[in-house]
Amino acid sequence: MTFNDDAQLDTSGVSRGGGGGGRGLALGGGGGILGLIVLVIYMLMGGNPGDLQQPPTQAEQQAQAGAGDLAEKCRTGADANSDPECRVVATRNSVQAFWREEIPKASGGKQQWQDTKMVLYHGQTPSGCGTANNEVGPFYCPLDKTVYLDAAFFRILEQQFGSSGGPLAQEYVVAHEYGHALQDQLGLLERAQQDPKGPESxxxxxxxMADCFAGMWAKGAVESKDANGRAFMQPLTEKDVRDALSAAEAVGDDHIQEQARGRVNPESFTHGTSAQRQQWFMRGYESGDINQCNTFRASRL
Ligand SMILES: [Zn+2]
Structure with a gap:
């Protein structure tokens, strides 16, 4: 989706990552894509969730300062249309603006969207859920309530997994991860942690469900507004929808397994097939109704 050139971007809440590794990690990675990193990993590493409440460390403060380049380069929708990192920033702005409106409506005023931070790193960076890099892919970490993303992932998505390079293919990834942040806020992440693998897991x-939430945002994105009340985005086109569907196809478990090992094993599915991921994105997109995204109540996935 194309941003309006004069939309004003907000880089607050986006940092560069603390103690980061070097640039230029090989693009040949790609294990778990769009991974949802679970509490178990953190506990295996001996982490104490209480640690996450500490004031910012020196590394975090440096990371915050390092994000100055983002504030410099990502000012407007025109920047978002020309630079993949600024597109991520702008998408985060739009996604959050969307859920800020939608969640109180859907919950009858009982629930509000909680702003969710992002670390936009290069190469690798520590996270509350272990090291973030493009072997793991973008993820939401429930322990530090932060989305981790390296925009170099979009090239992997395109070159290695065969997604289109269109803007909504990239924006879908951001919206999907913010879908996990929403699930965390709604108390829905536990079931993934208890039962992580298998076709009906x-x-x-x-x-x-996170794909369905991404579809809801895609439908409502045109209504999302910047701090000046200007719309972030232009209306979605048919090509945009095809771009999103090509990304959803690229990250289906069956597609990734077929590509990596030449065969498909549903018992090890963690994200659903390409067809399912497309269907659930479209379900959110067509209905715009959060209740339609309840995969736990669906008679079939
Ligand atoms: Zn995910």
Missing amino acids: GGVKTEL
């Missing part, structure tokens, strides 16, 4: 249902 809590893990797959959680991932398909």
Whole structure:
């Protein structure tokens, strides 16, 4: 989706990552894509969730300062249309503006969207859920309530997994991860942690729900507004929808397994098939109704 050139971007809440590794990680990675990193990993590493409440460390403060380049280069929708990192920033702005409106409506005023930070790093960076890099892919970490993303992932998505390079293919990834942040706020992440694998698993249902949320945002994005009340985005086109569907296809478990090992094993599914991921994106897109995204109640996935 194209941003309006004069939309004003907001880079607050986006940092560069603390103690970051070097640039230029090889693009040959790609294990778990669009991964949802679970509490278990953090506990295996001996982490104490209480640690996450500490004031910012020196590394975090440096990371915040390092994000100055983002504030410099990502000012307007025109920047978002020309630079993949600024597109991520702008998409985060639009997604959050969308859920800020939508969640109180959908919950009858009982619930509000909570702004969710992002670390936009290069190469690798530590996170509350272990090291973030493009072997793991973009993820939401429930322990530090932060989305981790390296925009170099979009090239992997395109070159290695065969997604189109269109803007909504990239924006879908951001919206999907913010879908996990929403699930966390709604208390829905536990089932993924208890039952992570298999074609009907809590893990797959959680991932398909996040795809459905991404579809809801895609439909409502044109209504999302910047601090000046200007619309962030231009209306979605048919090509945009095809771009999103090509990304959803690229990250289907069956597609990734077929590509990596030449065969498909549904028992190890964590995200759902390409067809399912497309269907759930479209379900959110066509209905615009959060209740339609309840994969745990669906008679079939
Ligand atoms: Zn996910």
